[in-house]
Amino acid sequence: MQYAPSASLSKYIKHYLLFNVPSNDQRKYRHFSNGHQGLVFILKNGELTLLNSRTKLPETFVLGQLSKSQEFQIKGTVSVLIVLFQPSGFYELTSIPGSKYINSFEDSRLIFGNEILKLKERLQLCSDSSIMINYLDSYFTEKAKGRQHSMTPSLENAVGIINNEKGRLSVNELCAKTGITERKIQRLFFEQIGISPKKFIGNIRLHSFLRQLRNEGDFSSLTKLSLDAGYYDQAHLIREFQKIVGIAPTEYLKTSRLAVNLFEV
Template identity: 30%
Template sequence: MQLSPSNELKSIVKHYLFVDSNDVEHSCYRFFSDGNPGIVFHFDAPLIQNNNTNTSEQLQPRSFIYGQITHYNNITLNGKLSMLVVVLQPFGINALLGVATSELNNAIVELTDVFKQDAYDLEDQLLEATSINQLISFFELFLVKRLAAVKQVDQNLKNAVNIIYQNRGMVSIEDLIKILPVTERQLERKFNHYIGSSPKKFADTIRFQFFLKSLQNIPSDKSLTEIIYANGFYDQAHLNKYFKINTGLTPMQYKSGYNPSVINFMRVQ
């Protein structure tokens, strides 16, 4: 289930996702980048997270902040799946914490390490909530108290992000620096600091997210090949390679297990 934030928080929060499932313990999921960092709250057993080479296993904390993801992760249920995901704007970590977002790439930071007792109190409130709306209300009250400390995001960076979304990720760095009053080097630095990604990598990620949505809603008068070209991929081989690197799956494997509300988190076995 996907829900929108209040108008007051739209500059930081993109949307909320409530994810639950009755899948059996040890079911495996795949999680890959959608270009956004986030905050996760577990209401049952936290999940076991492993990187794409299965060399870095860790038990997720009950609540945590995660940064940009540069490779897919394998997630294993450690009990019932029940969690609230606060999907932040691409620059949300920098705005909220005032740190260079690249420092948190592929990282998990316990919410209690950042917000101390306030985070413990929030966890307790969320566990006592009786509805999804109440969950979100408790979290928004927590975040609104911190709005005064939120850092201003560079306007050229925000404009670049908007242009990338407006063009479905199909925009070159050359195009961006023609539109914006920045050099290529300045743009690279801004993206690394505020988003934790290069502008090209970020644009590629957004293009891929738009393709995944298109993959699930192919019009009857369109072929897969047309959708591939329409989303900026050269051919099927180019798409398959990109898919495998970024998700560890083929397009058809993804399509068969797709979750319409969480397109970058899906069960794989």
């Protein structure tokens, strides 16, 4: 279930996401990029383990930008609460470059200190999601008061253009629309968002396609959906989809999903 942050925080936080893993079996999931960083709280007594390294994840961690999908195992009965930041929200609230934690699951205590564990304890005791949201809003409102960085206006304009175009443009076209050199736009994206403008554009285009696919659910129109989403043809879509998600679009729709970019394997 998605929950909106307070209006004053919407510049930094896209939404809060709360979901339960339906059983205490050991299940494997794949997570792929959506162009945002997140702060994750593992509630209840379950645990998450990265499959590629067999590393048990901390009870609360910062999920950095992903250049490749990640697979992990969930063991036990778990509730997961995710704070999904706006593209530069993590940078603005922490002053940490977005590129620092690429493909990383960093213990939140190393970034926010022990206060983040106190917040987790409060969240874990909540019996009502609205109380959870109030705790989160209060915590991040205080964080926002002490912020030292803001999203560069030229980058904010670039991100707005990409979202309005739903990722249907190239980096060269973006530079032409914004009047920013490619070198500068690369630097701004890496510093404040954590990935290249090309990857960010690709993520926005892919997730725009996923919305269309979920709404239509008609594989007979996959070629049309590909073109509408800004891909050259169906082959281009499938190639880019598999590169980010790891499976074909037709396979993706058959999966059991906890979130758009989190599905059981």
